[in-house]
Amino acid sequence: MSKTILDEQAIRRALTRIAHEIIERNKGISDCILVGIKTRGVYIARRLAERIEEIEGEKVSTGEVDITLYRDDLTHKTKDKQPELKGTNISNLVTDKKVILIDDVLYTGRTVRAALDAIMDLGRPSQIQLAVLIDRGHRELPIRPDFIGKNVPTSKNEVVEAKLIEVDGEEEVIITQKTSL
Template identity: 55%
Template structure:
């Protein structure tokens, strides 16, 4: 667990096995809702949404071997955020979509935590500039509530009712060295909730 998590009161709410089960369930729900995976394009939102989308793609391919080769991409939303003027400068990452584009595909945005909805709003703006999908759906590993925009996920790994001052930290093995979802109470210095 990170030093930040160790220095504040933290509790693990999803283990590695829980995350794996949630992604397996979401993969089945995506296939069922869309009557197969032939039109699906998973777009992971950096940072941890990219790794979650990759895992989800592997699970979809295992269930539906006829899923498209170009099932996976990434969507950088940095320049579409409405909070660029706040906080530290963010580096612009890369958006990766199939050469065939996104037109007439069912886009499934994949993110780690759904909180205010602002990240998803930025992702919708970014998609608009890339083409015209058949539909856009949202998969979030954690929905913690406190929405500020009328955005709701289609697929949720875990609904976690939280207080506004709590922080939900998703740890992914590829980035953090372990898989876990942790709820932290912020330190007394007023650390901002995520």
């Protein structure tokens, strides 16, 4: 059984609000780079870049970061297999830029920690900010988002899943119960 917590319209509104907040907080978008965490964060970053361009009339740089090799659970997840790398693609240098990391769902903070490590390997940004579509709580690391589409209090036996048209063929955020094996 699943419950929709954001539909297509609500996702669009949340991203528009985040775009405005990014512009306001950074007093424009000069020296900003939107970096999506693979996979869904990349598509959210692209959508935010489009909204920001509509609002500001100016393009904002985007990039994507693959955190696979930076995960602290890599040995548990891959067992005897080689990890599948999806590649980091940031065409602009991050040094002295404001990097806005973007992800779909923030949970324990471990994905963001891995993304921070990956970004820092590319240079020394002047600042790193975090934008998430959903913040569901239950942090295991001291990480707090700067921009949030929606706070969704959850229990640990629930799963929050963002589905995007580019990846999943549908557009919604749902919450379901974990299935026990």
